[in-house]
Amino acid sequence: MNNDTLIPKIGVVTDIRQDTPDVKTFRVIAPEGGKVFEHMPGQCAMLSIPGVGEAMFSITSSPTNKEFMEFSIKKCGCLTEWLHAMEVGQQITIRGPYGNAFPVEGDLKGKDLLFIAGGIGLAPLRSVINYVRDNRANYGDVQVIYGSRSKDDLVDYKEIIEEWMADPNIRVDLTIDNPQEGWDGHVGFVPNYVKELAPSTSKTVLVCGPPIMIKFTLAGLKELGFTETQVYTTMELRMKCGVGKCGRCNIGNKYVCKDGPVFRFDQLGELPDEY
């Protein structure tokens, strides 16, 4: 019988990074080495510990990385607690890739890009940012606006400081919600910071974060003159199959696992408000 997408493959956790107090990044490879499968930025995978549960996570590493995949996972439920308790060398099950991707080889090509992320919302965008950095000639200006509750809650802070901020070809603006000792950067919520920075409306925006942050960021962008067709986001709903068959992650007639998770706001606007 042919392979069935519901039957998972094995992944080996080769590195675990404590990114924030409640976010860890896991590096996963196939038991025989190399990646378990290829993906495009924005796509997701179903990770599981058999007996504990299975859930969908965005792949945070860039497909340009040929050695491994990474997942940045926030501790918020039964499965994620288990994942956080893992040690290096632990095997998990993995299946995918699922969903569409940010159109890095389509509409985003040649555009000035603005990434706006809040908290763990950086995870899916990090894949795109690193993809863009590795294919830098294909894109225009690149700006990243990223905020979190505190300095400690900035996911992948080390990579941001050491690689992104050192990269003369991209601009990074960081903010945290409240003042903190040892932080001399910007303080304030992401949506307000975006309005302060007033980025050029020529940019194409990729936004991800908590629903409330996305909502206010979109409103702010509109005030600045952006249109919905310029703004992409990625969605998250409860999923079981990953291929549009188990019937639970739909918004109207679109399945987030299959037709998403990446949507442009004008497309999302045509769908019922149920997410």
Added chain:
Amino acid sequence: MLKISKSKLNELFDAVSAKQTLYIPADREAGAAEYRKYEKGMELTSELNTVRSAKDFFFPQTENLADFKIEGKTIEVKDVREECEDFVVFGVRACDARSFTILDKVFLCEPVDSFYKNRRDHGTVVTMACTRPSETCFCQTFGIDPTVPEGDAACFDDGENIFFKANNEKGQKFIDSVASLLEEGDTSKLDEVQAKTKAIMEKLPLAKLSTENFGGDKLNEYFSSDKWAELSQACLGCGTCTFVCPTCQCYDIKDFNTGHGIKRFRCWDSCMYSDFTKMAHGNPRLTQLERFRQRFMHKLVYFPANNDGEFGCVGCGRCLSKCPISMNIVKVMKALEVK
């Protein structure tokens, strides 16, 4: 047309079941039929249809997807799939036969669900034309003719004889396999029976129910209808409608620790259940209104939007009979219709 006398039908069942597993609708108790594995002497039910639909044959309530063995940090995945044995389902009604076409659209589109396909490939569906439709029947709303059912092969009852017609190669193979029991028969009485059934169909209380104003093009209009609150008001949030429905195919995937390893299984799930869309950090369908709306929007709007106008209902009437509070797709369609 080839036929067998009804008095000899059990001989045919015996012959079929000698070669492969045969399922027929039989009475469990007065007024309640179910598909049962045929055993010598079992009688075909006189009920119009079974309480549970025939979807179980291809999409069972529970099935094993994979087994896992965990030792220390290593996990072994065991593919538990086995090629299914050939089987025959006899006596499927036109509504349930159409439900397979709908389920096919979900499970056989890429990526193909190999569990479903395995059973579909090995199952032969022999349908039975209806002669006594019930007041809850509305298959004609969805363009189904219960006197000429789909399926691999179709049977027709003229009161004394059962006539056979192949609809495809698989069906022809079935008829060939029992050819020695069949004889050519005159269909004039059958034509009368069919004409009578068609006359009854026109008089069915739901004969005029139409899908004309449903479909994908009024998605938001239907979604934001103010009728949902009233329609869902008494809904108990149970899964009866979804579980007796031949086209409801939502499922859950769960793990079960047997003590000797982990079994990952798939089981029917219901959009009517409160935990269907519940996540660690919230739920987009918080009240029964949203869950109730999802079920009917899926059948009447979302499914046709994604499947060239095909609706996710076959008018079998099971939800009409079985909903504990008698709320159902017919009442929803009548209340909701936007002209």
Added chain:
Amino acid sequence: MQEAMIKRAKELLADGSVDRVIGWKRGEFAYDMTPAVFTSAEELDSEFIFDDFTSANVSKYLVKETAKEGKILAFLKPCDTYSFNQLIKEHRIDRDKVYVIGIPGGPKLDIEKIKAKGITGILSVKNEDYTLKIETLYGEETMPFSEAILDKCASCKSKKHVVYDELIGEDGDVLDSNRFDMVEKLENMTAQERFDFWRDQLSKCIRCNACRNVCPACTCENCVFDNPKSGIDNKAPADSFEENMFHIIRAFHVAGRCTDCGECSRVCPQHIPLHLLNRKFIKDINELYGEYQAGADTTSRAPLNTYTKDDCEPSIVHERGVE
């Protein structure tokens, strides 16, 4: 009766005594009524119905309804008043927000019993001197009313309303019912026979949860079977867990609180006689702790929650469990 109820409901709505009315709404056919809330005289006139098929117990809806603003008029049959009282006792219903009108009970009819006679294409059902005249697409059929009575009505425990603000019609008495006959029959079986009986019945379960969701004693905000953290939230292995455990655990959960309203068996799409599990508990409680009827009042102490020096010793309970 229906006219009298609509008239009274309209009066109470008009004088502002209540804001809403809960009752039953006319269906598509002669028999499919839906519990419904009415807010206007027009709605009552056009859609309110009370007849031989309005069997649904509306008391559980009052949990949700009394959480809202305003007062609601509830029409309760005698059996429904027991459920209502029990919910009051468990502080699930705000009594001040309900105006209860006691209405006569059944026996109500079970459409499935009519269909089980092979009667189909049903267009209307009329009760003429306890003979049902059933008009169908295939001609008129008749059957005795007594053969189409809902199981829960056939073993009715009481015609008495245990709570009401006013009555329409007359009040009845607690009946000396035959409701424990089948339980006794099961008790007299051998363990193997009894096991086989329940295996056979419970193997039909499709785990639709209709029994739980309709049950006025099942009002937990989050049921243990819906809680992933319970470890028993599986919806699935229909051939093992359900057969052995789900219904039994549920019967334990409602023991001493189940009023024997019979809704569980009425709504079961697979005709599993679930009420027999509950009745076994009721019978045992009666025998071990003295006669007790859940919902009969709002003040008496529940036997399973109350310790008295006269309580039977655990060994007695244990002995009874041994074949």
